[in-house]
Amino acid sequence: MSNSFARPATQTRSIKTQQKLMDALEALLREKDFDAISVPDLAAEAGVAVGTVYRRFENKEALIPLLFELWTTRSALQMETAAVKAEEVTSADLRQLLRTQMRAAYSFIREQAHILRAVHLQGRLRPQLIGEDWKQLWKDALAGNRAFLELVKDRIGQSDLDRAAEMMIYIANTALVEKALFNEDGPGYVVSAEGDAFADEIADIVYGYLSLGPA
Amino acid sequence: MSNSFARPATQTRSIKTQQKLMDALEALLREKDFDAISVPDLAAEAGVAVGTVYRRFENKEALIPLLFELWTTRSALQMETAAVKAEEVTSADLRQLLRTQMRAAYSFIREQAHILRAVHLQGRLRPQLIGEDWKQLWKDALAGNRAFLELVKDRIGQSDLDRAAEMMIYIANTALVEKALFNEDGPGYVVSAEGDAFADEIADIVYGYLSLGPA
Amino acid sequence: MSNSFARPATQTRSIKTQQKLMDALEALLREKDFDAISVPDLAAEAGVAVGTVYRRFENKEALIPLLFELWTTRSALQMETAAVKAEEVTSADLRQLLRTQMRAAYSFIREQAHILRAVHLQGRLRPQLIGEDWKQLWKDALAGNRAFLELVKDRIGQSDLDRAAEMMIYIANTALVEKALFNEDGPGYVVSAEGDAFADEIADIVYGYLSLGPA
Amino acid sequence: MSNSFARPATQTRSIKTQQKLMDALEALLREKDFDAISVPDLAAEAGVAVGTVYRRFENKEALIPLLFELWTTRSALQMETAAVKAEEVTSADLRQLLRTQMRAAYSFIREQAHILRAVHLQGRLRPQLIGEDWKQLWKDALAGNRAFLELVKDRIGQSDLDRAAEMMIYIANTALVEKALFNEDGPGYVVSAEGDAFADEIADIVYGYLSLGPA
DNA sequence: GATGAATGAGGATTCATTCAT
DNA sequence: TATGAATGAATCCTCATTCAT
Numbered sequence: 069m070s071n072s073f074a075r076p077a078t079q080t081r082s083i084k085t086q087q088k089l090m091d092a093l094e095a096l097l098r099e100k101d102f103d104a105i106s107v108p109d110l111a112a113e114a115g116v117a118v119g120t121v122y123r124r125f126e127n128k129e130a131l132i133p134l135l136f137e138l139w140t141t142r143s144a145l146q147m148e149t150a151a152v153k154a155e156e157v158t159s160a161d162l163r164q165l166l167r168t169q170m171r172a173a174y175s176f177i178r179e180q181a182h183i184l185r186a187v188h189l190q191g192r193l194r195p196q197l198i199g200e201d202w203k204q205l206w207k208d209a210l211a212g213n214r215a216f217l218e219l220v221k222d223r224i225g226q227s228d229l230d231r232a233a234e235m236m237i238y239i240a241n242t243a244l245v246e247k248a249l250f251n252e253d254g255p256g257y258v259v260s261a262e263g264d265a266f267a268d269e270i271a272d273i274v275y276g277y278l279s280l281g282p283a
Numbered sequence: 284m285s286n287s288f289a290r291p292a293t294q295t296r297s298i299k300t301q302q303k304l305m306d307a308l309e310a311l312l313r314e315k316d317f318d319a320i321s322v323p324d325l326a327a328e329a330g331v332a333v334g335t336v337y338r339r340f341e342n343k344e345a346l347i348p349l350l351f352e353l354w355t356t357r358s359a360l361q362m363e364t365a366a367v368k369a370e371e372v373t374s375a376d377l378r379q380l381l382r383t384q385m386r387a388a389y390s391f392i393r394e395q396a397h398i399l400r401a402v403h404l405q406g407r408l409r410p411q412l413i414g415e416d417w418k419q420l421w422k423d424a425l426a427g428n429r430a431f432l433e434l435v436k437d438r439i440g441q442s443d444l445d446r447a448a449e450m451m452i453y454i455a456n457t458a459l460v461e462k463a464l465f466n467e468d469g470p471g472y473v474v475s476a477e478g479d480a481f482a483d484e485i486a487d488i489v490y491g492y493l494s495l496g497p498a
Numbered sequence: 499m500s501n502s503f504a505r506p507a508t509q510t511r512s513i514k515t516q517q518k519l520m521d522a523l524e525a526l527l528r529e530k531d532f533d534a535i536s537v538p539d540l541a542a543e544a545g546v547a548v549g550t551v552y553r554r555f556e557n558k559e560a561l562i563p564l565l566f567e568l569w570t571t572r573s574a575l576q577m578e579t580a581a582v583k584a585e586e587v588t589s590a591d592l593r594q595l596l597r598t599q600m601r602a603a604y605s606f607i608r609e610q611a612h613i614l615r616a617v618h619l620q621g622r623l624r625p626q627l628i629g630e631d632w633k634q635l636w637k638d639a640l641a642g643n644r645a646f647l648e649l650v651k652d653r654i655g656q657s658d659l660d661r662a663a664e665m666m667i668y669i670a671n672t673a674l675v676e677k678a679l680f681n682e683d684g685p686g687y688v689v690s691a692e693g694d695a696f697a698d699e700i701a702d703i704v705y706g707y708l709s710l711g712p713a
Numbered sequence: 714m715s716n717s718f719a720r721p722a723t724q725t726r727s728i729k730t731q732q733k734l735m736d737a738l739e740a741l742l743r744e745k746d747f748d749a750i751s752v753p754d755l756a757a758e759a760g761v762a763v764g765t766v767y768r769r770f771e772n773k774e775a776l777i778p779l780l781f782e783l784w785t786t787r788s789a790l791q792m793e794t795a796a797v798k799a800e801e802v803t804s805a806d807l808r809q810l811l812r813t814q815m816r817a818a819y820s821f822i823r824e825q826a827h828i829l830r831a832v833h834l835q836g837r838l839r840p841q842l843i844g845e846d847w848k849q850l851w852k853d854a855l856a857g858n859r860a861f862l863e864l865v866k867d868r869i870g871q872s873d874l875d876r877a878a879e880m881m882i883y884i885a886n887t888a889l890v891e892k893a894l895f896n897e898d899g900p901g902y903v904v905s906a907e908g909d910a911f912a913d914e915i916a917d918i919v920y921g922y923l924s925l926g927p928a
Numbered sequence: 929g930a931t932g933a934a935t936g937a938g939g940a941t942t943c944a945t946t947c948a949t
Numbered sequence: 950t951a952t953g954a955a956t957g958a959a960t961c962c963t964c965a966t967t968c969a970t
Contacts, residue, residue, distance in 0.1 A: 081929080101408065103318075106964060108932095117931040119968085128965065163498060192404070192465050193316060206473050231476070235484050238474045242457040250407050258421050259453045261446070269450050272498070276491030283378060283487070296949080296954060321939060332956045337941065339954095511933060511970080531838060533748075536960060547935045552962065554933095593928060619837070622895050623746065636903050661906070665914050668904045672887040680837050688851050689883045691876070699880050702928070706921030713808060713917070730951095751943060753953095762952040764947085773944065 086124050088114040090138065093131060097182040102132075102190055129197060132190045136198040139180070139187050140205055146176045147212060157219045163275045170240065170271035171264050177248040185249050206237075213237050217278075225281040236274050243270050289345050290338065301339050303329040305353065308346060312397040317347070317405055344412060347405045351413045354395065354402050355420055361391045362427065372434045378490045385455065385486040386479050392463040400464045421452075428452050432493075440496040451489050458485050504560050505553065516554050518544040520568065523561060527612040532562070532620055559627060562620045566628045569610065569617050570635055576606045577642065587649045593705045600670065600701035601694050607678040615679045636667075643667050647708075655711040666704050673700050731769050733759040735783065738776060742827040747777075747835055774842060777835045781843040784825070784832050785850055791821045792857060802864045808920045815885065815916035816909050822893040830894045851882075858882050862923075870926040881919050888915050 092114035096105045107128055111118045125131055150172045157165065177184060191198050214233040217224070226232040247259065247266060261269050289301075307329035311320045322343055326333045340346055365387045372380065392399060406413050429448040432439070441447040462474065462481060476484050504516075522544035526535045537558055541548045555561055580602045587595065607614060621628050644663040647654070656662040677689065677696060691699050737759035741750045752773055756763045770776055795817045802810065822829060836843050859878040862869070871877040892904065892911060906914050 085930095107966080108964075111932090118933095118966085119931055120929085122966070123929070189404070189407070203473060231484075234474050235476070235488065239454060239458055239485075239488055242461045243454055246457045246461075258418060259449050261450075269446075270454075272495055273450065273454055273488060273492045276493075276495040277488045278491075279495070280487055280491040300954080322941080323939080333940090334942080334957060335955055338956095343940070509931095509933070509970090515933075537962080538960085548961090549936060549963080550934055553935095558961070619834070622834070633903060661914075664904050665906075665918065669884060669888055669915075669918055672891045673884055676887045676891075688848060689879050691880070699876075700884075702925055703880065703884055703918060703922045706923075706925040707918045708921075709925070710917055710921040727950095752945080753943075756953090763945085763954090764952055765950085767945070768950075 082124065085114075085116060085120060088116060089121060089124060089131075090134060093135065094138070094183065097186050102135075102186045129194065132186075132194065132197045133201070135183060135190070136187050136201055139183050140201065142180060142183070143205065144208075146173075147209070150176075151212070152216075154219060157216065162220055162223055162278075163272070166271040166275050167268050170244070170267040170274070173240070174244050174248065174263075174267040174270075177244055181248050184245065188245070188249060209237055210234060220278075224278040226278055227282070232278065236277065239277070240270055240274055243273070289340055289349055297339070300329075300331060300335060303331060304336060304339060304346075305349060308350070309353075309398065312350075312401050317350075317401045344409065347401075347409065347412045348416070350398060350405070351402050351416055354398050355416065357395055357398070358420065359423075361387075362424070365391075366427070367431075369434060372431065377435055377438055377493075378487070381486040381490050382483050385459070385482040385489070388455070389459050389463065389478075389482040389485075392459055396463050399460065403460070403464060424452055425449060435493075439493040441493055442497070447493065451492065454492070455485055455489055458488070504555055504564055512554070515544075515546060515550060518546060519551060519554060519561075520564060523565070524568075524613065527565075527616050532565075532616045533623075559624065562616075562624065562627045563631070565613060565620070566617050566631055569613050570631065572606075572610055572613070573635065574638075576602075577639070580606075581642070582646075584649060587646065592650055592653055592708075593702070596701040596705050597698045600674070600697040600704070603670070604674050604678065604693075604697040604700075607674055611678050614675065618675070618679060639667055640664060650708075654708040656708055657712070662708060666707065669707070670700055670704055673703070727769065730759075730761060730765060733761065734766060734769060734776075735779060738780065739783070739828065742831050747780075747831045774839065777831075777839065777842045778846070780828060780835070781832050781846055784828050785846065787825060787828070788850065789853075791818075792854070795821075796857070797861075799864060802861065807865055807868055807923075808917070811916040811920050812913050815889070815912040815919070818885070819889050819893065819908075819912040819915075822889055826893050829890065833890070833894060854882055855879060865923075869923040871923055872927070877923065881922065884922070885915055885919055888918070 089110065092110055093105070096109060096113055107121055108118055111121050114121075150169065152160075152165065152169070187198070191202065210233055213236060214229060217226075217229045217233050217236075221229060224232075244267070251259065259266065259269075304325065307325055308320070311324060311328055322336055323333055326336050329336075340349075365384065367375075367380065367384070402413070406417060425448055428451060429444060432441075432444045432448050432451075436444060439447075459482070466474070474481065474484075519540065522540055523535070526539060526543055537551055538548055541551050544551075555564075580599065582590075582595065582599070617628070621632060640663055643666060644659060647656075647659045647663050647666075651659060654662075674697070681689070689696065689699075734755065737755055738750070741754060741758055752766055753763055756766050759766075795814065797805075797810065797814070832843070836847065855878055858881060859874060862871075862874045862878050862881075866874060869877075889912070896904070904911065904914075
């Protein structure tokens with residue numbers, strides 16, 4: 069389990085407390101970086117005592133897997149919502165379909181940027197904390213994408229669908245996330261396209277890749 | 284200037300010390316994160332006293348712009364080395380050319396990963412420290428790329444070369460850097476392709492994008 | 499409020515700790531200057547950890563307003579104790595009355611010299627920390643003195659009682675405090691009179707001033 | 714000698730350096746407290762190297778006796794300038810004479826406040842550094858004052874001229890110095906009279922004291 | 929269980945002083 | 950002799966974590 073360091077919260081009160089803490093954490097993450105949030109900060113925002121935090125979480129790091137879980141849950145919900153039905157895929161224009169999908173994904177990522185930023189940064193700083201779960205999330209996404217490619221395989225140039233599915237998610241994710249998380253105030257690689265226009269560009273890149281025949 | 288907080292080192296001895304410090308920093312960055320390196324750590328590794336660090340650098344943060352400069356310098360050197368001559372561009376197969384370029388870039392990024400990792404993370408944590416210089420680096424890269432596209436414009440589908448140049452670097456950079464910096468032990472988006480094969484995939488993605496005509 | 503930087507101490511334990519810290523501070527001030535007392539010094543003397551000091555006080559400077567408050571409290575108590583009743587003032591010999599008062603004041607100042615020394619020095623070094631409260635203390639003292647002069651106005655030469663009250667406290671305070679705080683080992687202006695004899699001299703000076711008619 | 718820790722400056726160059734340092738110190742004292750002036754600060758202001766300071770002065774403390782000497786010299790000059798001739802004393806109105814004297818003294822003290830402030834504070838913080846010389850200065854002042862009282866003894870009420878001389882300087886000095894050094898921004902005992910008016914008040918106080926007969 | 933006071937190791941930074949050049 | 954780079958002890962302060970109440 070990802071949250072192996074979170075103490076089990078069985079009682080109603082405990083669960084409430086845990087929820088209060090996660091809400092507080094999310095609120096604080098909109099303002100500042102995870103590392104800049106002290107445990108007293110968190111306790112104050114949640115309206116509980118410091119000791120209570122430690123009754124629920126072995127230590128500060130134990131919050132990170134929970135954050136990751138939050139991301140996973142919301143992410144799964146989004147995938148479900150955004151999933152296109154098989155018949156739609158068959159009938160639609162592929163390039164347009166990709167654009168629609170990418171716009172939805174980008175919009176979602178931007179809304180959840182505060183969570184994702186923490187997950188990203190901490191995931192890189194303390195990989196061991198969320199490594200396995202991240203891989204699982206990835207696998208699920210991959211499977212969904214692989215199924216999608218199966219539906220459109222006659223309309224694309226790539227023949228190795230596994231590899232294509234992998235690269236396609238990889239490229240879309242890195243591009244969208246980088247822009248959503250860091251492009252505004254960070255150094256980041258500056259790109260003038262914004263919002264839907266940016267999402268469309270990324271969709272086109274994916275489309276171009278899928279269209280490609282063997283070297 | 285990026286290193287406005289580094290105190291000027293005029294004497295031979297100072298320069299030596301500064302070099303020792305930068306070397307020590309680079310060595311430590313291969314082991315741990317910038318934030319995990321304490322000033323005493325750094326001083327010990329460099330074989331100097333704590334105060335000496337502060338004689339050369341206004342504070343710990345002042346090391347970051349220097350790190351960035353290090354990256355800039357090496358990066359410029361790499362670009363120069365890897366640059367293809369106009370006649371080569373004209374004669375070569377575009378897809379192959381992109382692969383060669385991408386392989387070189389990826390290889391370079393992997394070698395310098397420890398520096399780039401610090402620059403990336405710190406650039407996101409303290410954007411004001413390297414913001415402007417990063418933009419300059421980006422501009423230079425963009426200009427080079429724009430010139431390259433000019434040479435091959437008859438062989439690609441994109442008509443807005445400015446936008447294409449931007450997207451192409453953006454996508455290549457985010458993809459290569461993500462993989463080089465975080466894919467090994469980090470959560471990262473897992474991709475099975477490794478090394479040159481991975482670089483080739485990215486090159487293909489760029490190639491596909493360039494080949495694309497209007498929607 | 500003068501102690502705006504002292505964190506509120508609500509629990510019994512906190513109050514005890516704060517008391518321990520103030521006691522330790524007072525003890526150390528008998529030995530050395532405020533600036534020579536380090537936070538670890540203070541913590542050790544109080545028998546608490548360094549962090550505990552910072553839980554009660556935002557920083558080292560925040561102790562100064564508390565010291566000032568200590569002085570204010572003791573000072574107020576002293577004024578109350580030493581206050582003469584209206585009927586006593588009317589019946590007593592003015593010169594003798596002033597001497598009695600000055601002796602009491604001088605004795606008190608000498609007993610509290612360690613506190614007053616810190617307040618004085620720090621008040622001059624960091625005026626903003628106690629400026630307003632000092633002025634209030636001064637105003638109170640002035641008011642009391644003004645009332646006293648009102649009772650004896652028929653027996654003195656000065657006609658501007660406000661000015662006279664001001665000068666009288668001023669001169670008495672600077673003289674007594676200088677002697678009490680610095681005369682023993684400091685450079686100070688050496689005066690051979692000691693103890694009550696010194697206080698009597700100052701009382702006489704005040705008496706002479708009050709007796710004076712217009713120029 | 715007060716400056717026993719200042720290394721002898723025999724050569725022309727050394728003397729020049731020492732002068733540069735003292736000038737720099739005086740300049741810096743107009744801006745900030747002695748303790749807030751670091752040796753590098755001082756060296757920079759004087760335009761010499763840090764090491765050079767230590768060639769002239771055993772340590773930072775060794776500057777204080779020199780500062781004191783500066784004060785002594787200027788003070789002696791002032792006393793000489795302000796001294797009244799015997800015949801003037803005899804003929805003049807005593808109260809008026811005291812006022813004139815006090816105005817001159819106060820004006821001088823205010824001009825030299827930056828030096829005197831340092832001497833005062835440091836004299837209290839490190840008494841051993843200037844103790845003896847201060848006593849000598851005091852003795853001289855006392856002798857001058859005693860001679861003055863001798864000239865006017867028929868016009869005053871005090872019979873113990875030694876004691877009167879002592880108290881008179883003491884009271885005048887503490888009052889004038891306190892006001893000149895700390896009254897403006899410090900906590901200090903607030904007195905509304907300013908400049909000459911304040912000096913006149915102090916003169917009156919002295920006059921009143923001198924006029925006083927036995928208790 | 930909850931509370932929040934107390935802990936103390938650890939970090940950044942300063943600056944008087946030394947000493948190699 | 951002058952220089953200024955180097956030294957390192959000392960200081961303030963933080964904050965994750967513990968534990969008495």
